Amino acid sequence: MTLRKKALLIIGLSLLALLALVYITSRFILLSNLEETEARYTGQNVERALASLSHILLELETTTADRASWDDTYAFIETRDDEYIQSNLLDETFITLGLNLMMFIDASGQIVFSKAFDLQNEAEVALPVRLQSYLSEEDLLSGVGTRSTTSGVVLYDEGPMLVVALPILTSDDGGPSRGTLIFGRYIDADVINRLSLHAMLPVNIYRLDEVRSEPGFQVVINALWQGEPVVVQPLSSQYVAGYTLIKDIRDNPVLILRVDGPRDLYQAGQRSVAYYILTILGAGLLLAGVVMLIIQKQVFSRFAALVKGVNRIAETGDTSSRISMSGGDELYVIAGTINGMLTALQSAEGELRQREEHYRLLADNASDIIFTLDMNLRFNYVSPSVTRLTGYGDEELIGREMASILTPASRDIVTRVFAEEMAVENSERRDVSRSWTVEFEVIRKDGSRLWMESILDFLRDATNQAIGILGAARDLTERKNAEETTAKLYQQEKDLRQKLEMEIEKRIEFTRALVHELKTPITPVLSSSELLLEELGDSPLGDLARNINRSANNLNERIDELLELAKSEIGIIRINPQPFDPAVLLQEIADTLMTTATRMGLTLHLELPDSLPTICADQARFRQIVVNLMNNAFKFTPEGGAITLKSREDGANLVVEVQDTGRGISAAEQELIFEPYHRTQRDKERLSGLGLGLSLSKTFVELHGGRIWVKSKPGKGSTFGFSLPIKYDGQPEVEEKGLKP
Numbered sequence: 001m002t003l004r005k006k007a008l009l010i011i012g013l014s015l016l017a018l019l020a021l022v023y024i025t026s027r028f029i030l031l032s033n034l035e036e037t038e039a040r041y042t043g044q045n046v047e048r049a050l051a052s053l054s055h056i057l058l059e060l061e062t063t064t065a066d067r068a069s070w071d072d073t074y075a076f077i078e079t080r081d082d083e084y085i086q087s088n089l090l091d092e093t094f095i096t097l098g099l100n101l102m103m104f105i106d107a108s109g110q111i112v113f114s115k116a117f118d119l120q121n122e123a124e125v126a127l128p129v130r131l132q133s134y135l136s137e138e139d140l141l142s143g144v145g146t147r148s149t150t151s152g153v154v155l156y157d158e159g160p161m162l163v164v165a166l167p168i169l170t171s172d173d174g175g176p177s178r179g180t181l182i183f184g185r186y187i188d189a190d191v192i193n194r195l196s197l198h199a200m201l202p203v204n205i206y207r208l209d210e211v212r213s214e215p216g217f218q219v220v221i222n223a224l225w226q227g228e229p230v231v232v233q234p235l236s237s238q239y240v241a242g243y244t245l246i247k248d249i250r251d252n253p254v255l256i257l258r259v260d261g262p263r264d265l266y267q268a269g270q271r272s273v274a275y276y277i278l279t280i281l282g283a284g285l286l287l288a289g290v291v292m293l294i295i296q297k298q299v300f301s302r303f304a305a306l307v308k309g310v311n312r313i314a315e316t317g318d319t320s321s322r323i324s325m326s327g328g329d330e331l332y333v334i335a336g337t338i339n340g341m342l343t344a345l346q347s348a349e350g351e352l353r354q355r356e357e358h359y360r361l362l363a364d365n366a367s368d369i370i371f372t373l374d375m376n377l378r379f380n381y382v383s384p385s386v387t388r389l390t391g392y393g394d395e396e397l398i399g400r401e402m403a404s405i406l407t408p409a410s411r412d413i414v415t416r417v418f419a420e421e422m423a424v425e426n427s428e429r430r431d432v433s434r435s436w437t438v439e440f441e442v443i444r445k446d447g448s449r450l451w452m453e454s455i456l457d458f459l460r461d462a463t464n465q466a467i468g469i470l471g472a473a474r475d476l477t478e479r480k481n482a483e484e485t486t487a488k489l490y491q492q493e494k495d496l497r498q499k500l501e502m503e504i505e506k507r508i509e510f511t512r513a514l515v516h517e518l519k520t521p522i523t524p525v526l527s528s529s530e531l532l533l534e535e536l537g538d539s540p541l542g543d544l545a546r547n548i549n550r551s552a553n554n555l556n557e558r559i560d561e562l563l564e565l566a567k568s569e570i571g572i573i574r575i576n577p578q579p580f581d582p583a584v585l586l587q588e589i590a591d592t593l594m595t596t597a598t599r600m601g602l603t604l605h606l607e608l609p610d611s612l613p614t615i616c617a618d619q620a621r622f623r624q625i626v627v628n629l630m631n632n633a634f635k636f637t638p639e640g641g642a643i644t645l646k647s648r649e650d651g652a653n654l655v656v657e658v659q660d661t662g663r664g665i666s667a668a669e670q671e672l673i674f675e676p677y678h679r680t681q682r683d684k685e686r687l688s689g690l691g692l693g694l695s696l697s698k699t700f701v702e703l704h705g706g707r708i709w710v711k712s713k714p715g716k717g718s719t720f721g722f723s724l725p726i727k728y729d730g731q732p733e734v735e736e737k738g739l740k741p
Contacts, residue, residue: 011287014284015284015288018280019277019281019284022276034265034266034269035266037265038232038240038263038265041261041265042232042241042242042261043242045201045242045259046242046257047230049195049198050244052194052198053246055198056162056191057151057152057164060151060162060164060185061151061164061166063097063099064164064165064181064182064183065166067088068166068168068181069170069173070170070171071170071171073104074171076104076112077104077106077107077112077168077179089102091123091124094117095117095119098119098185098190099184100185101114101115101161101184101185102115102117102181102182102184103115103181104168104179105135107178119186119188128156128157128161129156129157129158130157131156134154149165150163151163151164151249152247152248153187153248153249153254154248154249155248158186159187159188160186160187160207160255161185161187162186162187163182163183163249164182164183164184165180166180167181168180168181171716187205201259201260201261202260203257203258204258204260205246205255205256205257205258206255206256207255208221208245208255209254211256217256219233221256224243224245224253230242230243230244231244234263234266235260237266237270238262238263238267240260240263240266241258241259242258242261243256244257245257306323306334306335309324309335310323314462314463320342322339323339368383368472369452369473369474370382370472371383371386371471372468372470372471373469373471374468374469375467376401377401377403378399378401379397379398379401379402380468381398382397389452389475390442391445391446405442406441406443407442407443407449410441410442413440414438414440421456421458425458432458435455435456436456436457437454438453438454439451439454439476451475452473452474452475454471454472454473455471456469456470456471457469457470458470525548525552529545529549532545532549573699575618575621575700576620577616577617577618577704577728578617579616580614580617580619581614582654583612583647585619585622585623585626586606586608586645589623589626589630589645590604590645593630600637600639602634602639602641602642602643603641604642604645606644606645607644607645609647609648612647612648612649612654613654614726615726616726616727617724617728618700618704621704625700625701625722626645626658628694628696629694629697629722630658632693632694632720633662633718636660636663636718637660641661642660643659643660643661644659644660645657646659650723652725652726652727653706653723653724653725653726654723654724654725655723656722656723656724658719658720659717659718660717660718660719663714664713664714664715664716664717664718665710665714670710670712673694674698675695676695697722701723704725704728705724705728706722706723707723708721
């Protein structure tokens with residue numbers, strides 16, 4: 001074995017051992033941690049998709065509840081009137097509510113009305129084939145004649161369906177139950193698209209009985225069957241999938257939910273490992289080059305003679321010359337190889353001339369401009385396509401400086417770029433394979449201008465010294481026009497956004513200034529009226545002082561509402577959750593408002609269960625929400641009417657409702673009832689309030705992670721309600737009914 005081979009072998013083996021050690025260390029430390037993080041993120045995506053499916057089921061349950069607790073439905077089960085069917089069970093009802101199934105069942109279990117509907121084709125279809133089995137086994141009729149609720153997934157031959165079964169009650173949730181109302185919605189492409197949109201990732205749902213035997217699902221199903229809530233499995237080097245089981249109302253696994261996601265973290269880790277290894281490889285190769293250079297200079301003294309002979313041939317260009325080298329070592333072999341190459345070069349010269357002619361024809365017929373420059377940036381060659389783009393003939397440009405056809409700005413750019421490239425060429429950063437791109441503006445022969453982009457590269461001699469420049473230029477007119485249009489549109493959008501932000505800031509500052517200006521004079525009015533009340537007592541002037549004090553307090557409350565609104569608009573409202581007994585607080589509120597109700601000729605009822613759980617919430621905000629809803633009921637309930645304050649525990653939430661017997665609210669007004677400054681038509685007629693109470697109540701409820709709503713029909717009163725999580729954790733709780741991973 002030669003010395004060169006031994007040196008190369010030792011250096012190569014050392015470098016390979018180092019690379020192997022780095023790869024193994026990176027693989028088992030960095031990539032394994034990234035895979036764990038990827039699995040955790042994928043599991044969170046699966047949970048988010050599952051929560052979205054639960055939300056869809058909750059929406060279906062809300063829709064069902066609206067029809068199940070309704071006096072008209074309650075009467076229909078008894079009378080079976082066709083007018084109810086013609087008014088409420090048309091095809092448009094299915095389309096509007098997004099339903100595939102409706103069933104009305106009386107307390108004896110007999111079907112009063114049933115209908116299945118194809119939402120895609122908007123046509124009535126046959127009932128699901130296996131529906132009768134779920135009815136006969138009382139999966140859906142377990143609550144017939146009771147107040148229980150059943151909801152979840154039911155698997156039919158036609159596909160999986162979200163089903164909700166609720167007792168049929170009166171509009172005020174009174175009983176006894178006259179039967180069960182069943183609504184169903186297939187888990188179709190629309191539902192899956194909603195899940196994908198919420199998860200912001202592709203979501204798919206598969207029937208367990210259809211994919212059980214597929215190879216790609218067997219490992220996943222086995223892991224889920226052993227109790228894993230979520231199984232994460234890479235699909236490829238670019239994508240990973242998370243799986244979980246969905247059970248039906250019988251608690252049997254029937255569906256598999258899959259969420260696909262990109263493997264960004266894993267791929268970033270792989271790239272990092274690759275870059276790290278390449279860096280070490282580059283450093284090793286550099287070290288090997290230095291070592292070999294030392295060996296060549298210190299050991300292979302005969303190599304100098306070989307180099308001298310090669311340089312002589314290179315300088316003269318005489319391929320008929322040969323190198324003479326005695327001995328039988330590597331240098332002798334190299335000399336023989338060089339002589340063989342010289343022989344091959346002689347035979348290749350003819351082929352080279354043919355290729356040069358071929359490339360010349362190619363350049364002459366190219367649509368882009370192909371050109372060469374000398375080191376003084378003068379044209380040596382220009383392809384004929386230059387005439388079509390600039391109007392100059394190719395022969396007309398040869399010998400001219402490139403700067404002579406450029407605009408002054410482009411001339412400076414080209415000169416600067418060329419100077420930078422020459423600096424790199426003469427430095428240690430020199431790379432003979434590099435090229436660069438430059439954009440410049442050409443002055444056509446007719447005086448018009450044209451933007452062009454050119455890719456440039458040095459032409460080199462046999463020693464890799466730069467002797468000229470090769471370039472290819474193309475027309476940039478369309479791209480420049482597109483860039484200018486984009487820049488104008490971006491500036492317009494930026495100006496509009498800044499104007500909107502300024503308007504919002506002006507409104508906030510105006511509200512805050514208005515509150516401050518109103519708060520300053522009202523404080524002495526309140527203090528003075530309270531002193532007058534103490535001094536005047538029950539005298540006639542005392543009544544006047546009470547009116548002043550009452551009006552001042554009312555004005556102070558409106559100012560406080562404006563202040564709260566200003567705080568909410570700039571995001572500085574905070575809540576202070578503390579545990580308290582809601583039953584005690586509701587009783588205090590009812591006792592306080594009883595006098596107001598009596599004075600207005602109204603009846604106030606408080607309906608509370610035997611016990612309510614202790615909740616964690618801001619007690620002052622809770623009181624403010626309830627009082628706002630009560631005052632709203634007092635305002636719109638005529639004399640002789642009744643107002644009911646009630647509360648109940650609903651799963652993980654506490655529900656509070658205020659029901660009145662007022663004139664009711666139209667559907668159009670319900671859409672805007674919780675908006676700031678919105679007042680009903682009757683409010684406008686009476687010039688009552690600023691329209692901020694309900695808006696602030698909505699803000700306080702949502703800060704607790706709860707929600708607020710209104711149910712009303714003109715002439716039948718209104719019910720305002722809100723729900724708060726019993727255990728406040730800063731995030732709203734979502735109850736997953738019927739979905740058991």
